[in-house]
Amino acid sequence: xxxxxxxxxxxxxxxxxxxxxxxxxxxxxxxxxxxxxxxxxxxxxxxxxxxxxxxxxxxxxxxxxxxxxxxxxxxxxxxxxxxxxxxxxxxxxxxxxxxxxxxxxxxxxxxxxxxxxxxxxxxxxxxxxxxxxxxxxxxxxxxxxxxxxxxxxxxxxxxxxxxxxxxxxxxxxxxxxxxxxxxxxxxxxxxxxxxxxxxxxxxxxxxxxxxxxxxxxxxxxxxxxxxxxxxxxxxxxxxxxxxxxxxxxxxxxxxxxxxxxxxxxxxxxxxxxxxxxxxxxxxxxxxxxxxxxxxxxxxxxxxxxxxxxxxxxxxxxxxxxxxxxxxxxxxxxxxxxxxxxxxxxxxxxxxxxxxxxxxxxxxxxxxxxxxxxxxxxxxxxxxxxxxxxxxxxxxxxxxxxxxxxxxxxxxxxxxxxxxxxxxxxxxxxxxxxxxxxxxxxxxxxxxxxxxxxxxxxxxxxxxxxxxxxxxxxxxxxxxxxxxxxxxxxxxxxxxxxxxxxxxxxxxxxxxxxxxxxxxxxxxxxxxxxxxxxxxxxxxxxxxxxxxxxxxxxxxxxxxxxxxxxxxxxxxxxxxxxxxxxxxxxxxxxxxxxxxxxxxxxxxxx
Amino acid sequence: xxxxxxxxxxxxxxxxxxxxxxxxxxxxxxxxxxxxxxxxxxxxxxxxxxxxxxxxxxxxxxxxxxxxxxxxxxxxxxxxxxxxxxxxxxxxxxxxxxxxxxxxxxxxxxxxxxxxxxxxxxxxxxxxxxxxxxxxxxxxxxxxxxxxxxxxxxxxxxxxxxxxxxxxxxxxxxxxxxxxxxxxxxxxxxxxxxxxxxxxxxxxxxxxxxxxxxxxxxxxxxxx
Numbered sequence: 001x002x003x004x005x006x007x008x009x010x011x012x013x014x015x016x017x018x019x020x021x022x023x024x025x026x027x028x029x030x031x032x033x034x035x036x037x038x039x040x041x042x043x044x045x046x047x048x049x050x051x052x053x054x055x056x057x058x059x060x061x062x063x064x065x066x067x068x069x070x071x072x073x074x075x076x077x078x079x080x081x082x083x084x085x086x087x088x089x090x091x092x093x094x095x096x097x098x099x100x101x102x103x104x105x106x107x108x109x110x111x112x113x114x115x116x117x118x119x120x121x122x123x124x125x126x127x128x129x130x131x132x133x134x135x136x137x138x139x140x141x142x143x144x145x146x147x148x149x150x151x152x153x154x155x156x157x158x159x160x161x162x163x164x165x166x167x168x169x170x171x172x173x174x175x176x177x178x179x180x181x182x183x184x185x186x187x188x189x190x191x192x193x194x195x196x197x198x199x200x201x202x203x204x205x206x207x208x209x210x211x212x213x214x215x216x217x218x219x220x221x222x223x224x225x226x227x228x229x230x231x232x233x234x235x236x237x238x239x240x241x242x243x244x245x246x247x248x249x250x251x252x253x254x255x256x257x258x259x260x261x262x263x264x265x266x267x268x269x270x271x272x273x274x275x276x277x278x279x280x281x282x283x284x285x286x287x288x289x290x291x292x293x294x295x296x297x298x299x300x301x302x303x304x305x306x307x308x309x310x311x312x313x314x315x316x317x318x319x320x321x322x323x324x325x326x327x328x329x330x331x332x333x334x335x336x337x338x339x340x341x342x343x344x345x346x347x348x349x350x351x352x353x354x355x356x357x358x359x360x361x362x363x364x365x366x367x368x369x370x371x372x373x374x375x376x377x378x379x380x381x382x383x384x385x386x387x388x389x390x391x392x393x394x395x396x397x398x399x400x401x402x403x404x405x406x407x408x409x410x411x412x413x414x415x416x417x418x419x420x421x422x423x424x425x426x427x428x429x430x431x432x433x434x435x436x437x438x439x440x441x442x443x444x445x446x447x448x449x450x451x452x453x454x455x456x457x458x459x460x461x462x463x464x465x466x467x468x469x470x471x472x473x474x475x476x477x478x479x480x481x482x483x484x485x486x487x488x489x490x491x492x493x494x495x496x497x498x499x500x501x502x503x504x505x506x507x508x509x510x511x512x513x514x515x516x517x518x519x520x521x522x523x524x525x526x527x528x529x530x531x532x533x534x535x536x537x538x539x540x541x542x543x544x545x546x547x548x549x550x551x552x553x554x555x556x557x558x559x560x561x562x563x564x565x566x567x568x569x570x571x572x573x574x575x576x577x578x579x580x581x582x583x584x585x586x587x588x589x590x591x592x593x594x595x596x597x598x599x600x601x602x603x604x605x
Numbered sequence: 606x607x608x609x610x611x612x613x614x615x616x617x618x619x620x621x622x623x624x625x626x627x628x629x630x631x632x633x634x635x636x637x638x639x640x641x642x643x644x645x646x647x648x649x650x651x652x653x654x655x656x657x658x659x660x661x662x663x664x665x666x667x668x669x670x671x672x673x674x675x676x677x678x679x680x681x682x683x684x685x686x687x688x689x690x691x692x693x694x695x696x697x698x699x700x701x702x703x704x705x706x707x708x709x710x711x712x713x714x715x716x717x718x719x720x721x722x723x724x725x726x727x728x729x730x731x732x733x734x735x736x737x738x739x740x741x742x743x744x745x746x747x748x749x750x751x752x753x754x755x756x757x758x759x760x761x762x763x764x765x766x767x768x769x770x771x772x773x774x775x776x777x778x779x780x781x782x783x784x785x786x787x788x789x790x791x792x793x794x795x796x797x798x799x800x801x802x803x804x805x806x807x808x809x810x811x812x813x814x815x816x817x818x819x820x821x822x823x824x825x826x827x828x829x
Contacts, residue, residue, distance in 0.1 A: 285752065302749060307648045307670045460730065460749075460756030462649045464689075467696035470754060471721050491720055498692040501665050501685070502651045 009046045010087055011065040013128060017052025017211055018246065019368070024075070025060035031076035035083050045087055048137075051215015051250075053128035055115055056368040058098065063110065063128060070110040071096040101365070101387065118384045120347065120355055121371040123331050127215035132250045135257035138218040144263055146334035150226045151269045154337075159230040160186060163333065165341035167353030172198055172289075172326035173401065173430040174506065175352070175419035181323060185231045185313040188321035193233040196317065196324040197224050197277075198294060199240035199247065202286035203402025204453060206433035208357045209327050211369050213240060213247035216331065217254035221277065223330030225263060226337060228275045231323050236277040238327075239294050243284055251279060286403075286457035289431070290505050291316075291324045293459065304459040305505035326431070328357055348374035352418035356429065362399075362436035363390050372417070379413040382436055393438040396537075397522070401430025403450045403457075404510035406517025407443060426517040428510060442539035443522040444529050448476045450514040458507060465508030468499035472515055480540040484530040493519055538600035541585040545601045546578050552597035559589035559598065610678040624668035624679055625653055635681050636690065636710055638697075638780060639731035640669045644740055647732050652690055652710070656680040665689075691716050698795070700726045705786040708796040716795060727782045730756055734775035742774050 014020075014029050032047045053061045058072035064086050071082065074096060085091045097106040098113045107113045110128075130137035138144070150159050164179025185193065197220060201209035213220065224236050238255075240247055255277055258264045266274045280298050287293045288303040295317045297303040316322025332354060336344045348354050352374040358381070361367050365387035372381065378398055382388070389395050397407040400417070406427035408415065415421055419429050437446065451473040460466040475492045478484050496512035496519070503509045519526060528534045535543040548559075548568075555573040567583040570576030578589070578598075590598040606617050611628055618627040623646060628635050638650035646669040653668045658678040665686070668679070680686070694711050699721035701707060707729070732749070735758060739745040746769035747758055760766040776782070786796050 287752065304749075304752075307667055309666065309671050456753050458753045460751070460753045461732075462651050463693050463696060463729075464651055466730070466753065466756070467700060468692075471696060471699070474722065487720075494688075495692060498689045502654055502689045502693065504648060504651070504667070 010044055012045060012047045012082075012087070013050045013063040013065060014047065015051070015053045015059060015061040015128060016049040017056070017059075017127075017214060018207065019052065019056030020059035020061055023059040023073075027076045028060050028062065028074050028079065031079040032083075035079050039083065041083070041087075045083075048131040049133070050130060051127045051132050052211035052369055053110075054119075054121075054124060054211075054369040054371075055113070055366065057366050061128070068109050069093075070098065070107065070113065072098050115366045115368065115370075115385055115387065118380060119371050120373045122335050122347075122355060123212070123219070123328070123357060124215075124369065124371045126219070127211065127369075130216065132215055132217055133253050135218060135254070135261060138216070142338070143218055143334075144222055144261075146337035147222050147225055147263060148269060150337050151229055151271045151273060156186065156230045156232065159226065159337070162341045163230075163336060166336045166344035167341075167348070167351075168329065168332055168336060168344065169352060169354075169419065170326060171328035171332070171357070171432070173404065173428060175429065178325060178329055181313060181325070182227060182231055184311070185233075185321050185323040188314045190321045192235075192318075192320045193231055194317045194320060194322040195224055195228045195231060195233045195236045196294070196298070196322060197236065197238040197327050197330050198289065198291070198324055199238060199244075199251075199327045200282045200289040200294060201241065201244075201431055202284075202289050202457070203404075203431055203433045205359065205361045205435050206402055206431055207359045208369060208432040209240075210244050210247050211359075212327060212331055212357070213244065214250050217247075217251045218258065219331040219334060220251075220327045221254055221258055221264070223333035224277060225268070225275055226333050227323065227325070227330065229268075229271075229273050231321075233323065234274050234276075236275065237280050237298055237317070238277055239280045239282055239288070239298060240327075241284060242281040248279065248281065255279070285459075286453075287459045287505075287507055290507060292505070294324070295322065302459075304461045305507075307504060328432070349416060349418045351420055356417060356432065358432045358434045360386050360434050360436070362434075363393065363438040363441075364388065364436045365390055374418045375416040377414050377416050378408065381417065381434060382413070386436060389436070389438050391438075393440065395436070396439050396441055397437045397443060397446075399427075399435040399437065399446070399514070400433070401428040401510075401513070402433045403454050404428055404506070404513055405430045405433075406513040407437070407446060407521065408517070409521040412521075426520055427513060440537055440539070442480075442535055442537035443518045443525045444476060444480055444535075445537075445539045447514045447518045448473065448480055451476055451511075454507070454511045458511070462502075462504040462508060464499045464502040465504065465511060468495055468503075468508075469511055471495060472499070472512065476515065479526065479529045480535075480542070482529070482533045482540070482542045484526075486530055489519070489526055489530060534602050536602055538602045543602065544585060545580050546583055546585060546587075546590065547599055547601045548576050548578055549597045549599060550575055552595045554595055554597075556594065558592050558594065562588050562592050564588065607673055607675040609673050609676065612679070612681055618673045620673070622673055624655060624657070624666075624671050624673055627673055628655075628668065628679070628681060633681055635668055636714065637669065638706070638710070638729065639733060641733055641737075641778065644733065644736040646670050647736065650729075650731055651693055654686060654689060656683050656686055687714065690714055695719050695721065697729055700724050701729055701781055703727075703785050704729065704781040706780040708786040711795055719795065728758060729781045730758070731780065732758075733778045733780065734758060737774050737778045742770070742772055744768050744770060744772075746770075747775060 036045050060074050062071045062074045069092050085093050092108050099106050110116050160182045168178040169175040199209050199213050264276050282288045285303050288297045290305045293303045293305040312322045345353050355371050355373050357371045360370050399407045422429050455469045455473050458465045475488050496515045499512045528536050538544050553575045560568045565582050565584055567579045568576050608617050636652045638652050639647045648667040648670045654665050655668045657666050694716050698707050699719050738747050746766040
């Protein structure tokens with residue numbers, strides 16, 4: 001079977017993850033195929049499409065095996081040179097290599113790039129190595145060995161013991177111990193049991209589930225099959241967003257191939273164990289990432305949560321015992337079975353084991369998908385892996401856990417990232433988005449943004465969440481408009497605490513985190529908005545004014561021509577002026593001014 | 606049978622019953638809006654939230670849904686609970702200031718002011734009508750659509766439902782729309798009248814009218 005893959009062939013691995021696709025990697029792929037055909041090299045070279053390599057900032061990423069040259073920002077016109085120099089002569093194309101901005105050194109291989117050097121990538125490592133549409137690629141790197149080992153040599157109880165000993169915790173954000181969940185589900189009474197993979201990732205700025213599903217769908221399937229075998233379930237569901245068409249396609253292909261090879265279906269590995277997975281497409285509601293809402297959605301009901309005083313492992317889908325895990329949790333399972341519980345338990349901190357997968361976005365130099373051991377500090381993530389803040393700006397805050405998380409200030413940069421530490425600090429691990437913000441971010445405006453998102457995504461079932469978020473948004477919006485009163489902050493704090501305590505599900509209980517954490521760490525910004533009617537970051541339009549600096553304006557007239565409101569007056573070669581009553585603070589003039597003569601005045605009065 | 610403590614009193618209860626059912630059986634009053642003994646508990650209004658101590662863990666749970674367990678200790682009226690209930694009522698009254706049910710609950714709990722911008726809605730989205738229609742009338746002619754702020758109770762596709770028998774059960778069970786409070790004169794004001802004054806209805810009509818449609822007599826009297 002594996003003879004179909006020729007080890008002597010040179011392989012060009014082109015990242016076709018969403019980030020690189022957006023930067024034109026499909027054209028690069030076409031160019032490679034054209035070039036190979038032109039030079040008649042089909043026998044020596046094979047071009048494969050992989051999923052996300054992680055370094056999205058530098059896409060399209062291309063890796064040439066077997067020597068593993070790592071090229072970034074590859075354009076179709078570079079392809080001819082890569083083929084003649086690297087593939088035929090084994091030399092690196094120096095201009096396509098990554099240059100370290102600090103040392104100026106070129107990195108030839110992936111592991112030399114600081115972005116990768118500081119990471120530990122057991123789960124993501126294969127993302128850039130295999131073709132997700134070809135099950136053989138996955139098998140060659142040792143795929144489905146864990147499944148074979150689990151089913152043929154380990155008892156169900158023992159598998160659960162291994163997972164429990166490894167210390168694996170749910171990667172969806174709440175961090176429930178996976179082994180314990182499996183055990184509860186196995187013990188629960190019921191003739192039919194289900195396992196569910198949760199791929200309904202809806203946080204703004206998060207793409208870790210998506211990248212994993214697109215790049216290595218078989219690792220998720222393998223984990224689910226092992227889990228189902230241990231728990232005693234014969235039917236699995238993979239719930240993923242309809243907005244992720246590529247993930248849907250890759251998972252569907254993977255399921256079809258797994259069925260074809262006998263990893264899914266009847267009598268897997270001659271053990272008498274039957275299992276199959278069905279894909280359910282979500283309609284794009286953020287709330288359906290919550291387990292009970294997700295289950296309601298699979299049942300064809302409205303996606304709204306229920307109180308989980310009776311846990312889903314006892315009564316879940318169709319009132320049967322159901323074990324639901326995030327897709328990243330499932331992808332960890334084969335690794336633990338292959339390498340043993342001890343190996344896994346060695347990575348991470350005392351209570352949070354293993355690695356965490358995060359999408360690092362915002363104002364950092366190296367945005368992308370990262371995997372780090374639990375306990376890595378925020379500073380290492382932002383500066384060592386992320387390469388620091390873009391430009392010469394100052395760091396202000398980092399937001400973890402998406403809309404459910406909180407904003408942490410510079411003082412907490414040394415905080416190790418794990419489940420407990422982040423929760424203590426008023427944020428949470430969440431489903432893996434890390435958003436870095438610089439000094440030009442207004443924290444009140446950030447709170448407003450997330451509240452606005454949550455207001456629309458709350459299912460509306462319970463009063464504190466539906467009405468509470470609306471009112472918090474009302475108060476915060478008023479503050480950004482300069483209409484805030486001092487007593488508003490007290491009311492905001494009180495309301496946020498009620499919403500946190502009294503809401504029905506995780507969405508409502510974590511919704512006030514952004515407000516509470518910004519009130520806790522950035523109180524001075526709220527005070528500036530409310531008392532002094534100033535926006536220190538210069539973001540809130542009602543609290544700022546645009547000014548033309550006398551010394552810098554040359555009277556070139558660029559701003560005057562561009563202003564959509566005709567708010568700028570002035571004659572050629574003379575200093576221009578902005579009429580503040582007409583100005584809508586759109587910022588077009590400031591962006592256009594060649595002399596940086598237009599500034600934001602955050603102190604209007 | 607399980608033994609548990611409610612507000613310091615040791616009580617016995619059937620396994621499977623909810624804290625709310627047990628508390629009501631023993632005469633302990635917990636306010637509710639979306640609960641009706643004959644319908645499936647829904648847990649949406651969050652007024653019935655109580656503090657439960659289970660081992661070392663203390664948490665807030667909706668008493669209408671939480672099944673009683675051996676050894677738990679329930680506190681129905683702690684400071685934290687009352688504070689939250691007040692805030693929830695404040696939120697609801699800001700949305701539906703003219704609901705008599707809400708105004709009465711507010712008086713009972715001692716809510717003094719509404720600090721939010723007042724709106725003038727009727728439905729509090731408690732879902733009693735939806736459950737009544739489906740569970741007791743066997744019809745299911747109405748349901749929730751939309752999420753968040755856009756959530757509302759309507760018939761499918763907003764057209765007259767073929768399975769609705771016009772039985773009126775939804776109106777009968779509605780705690781918000783049927784009884785209108787006429788006492789609120791200015792936005793943000795809490796009525797409180799019915800609780801402060803003896804109803805004057807008896808003089809006029811020979812019976813207390815509040816259960817049908819509030820006459821406002823009590824309020825007018827107060828103004829004089």
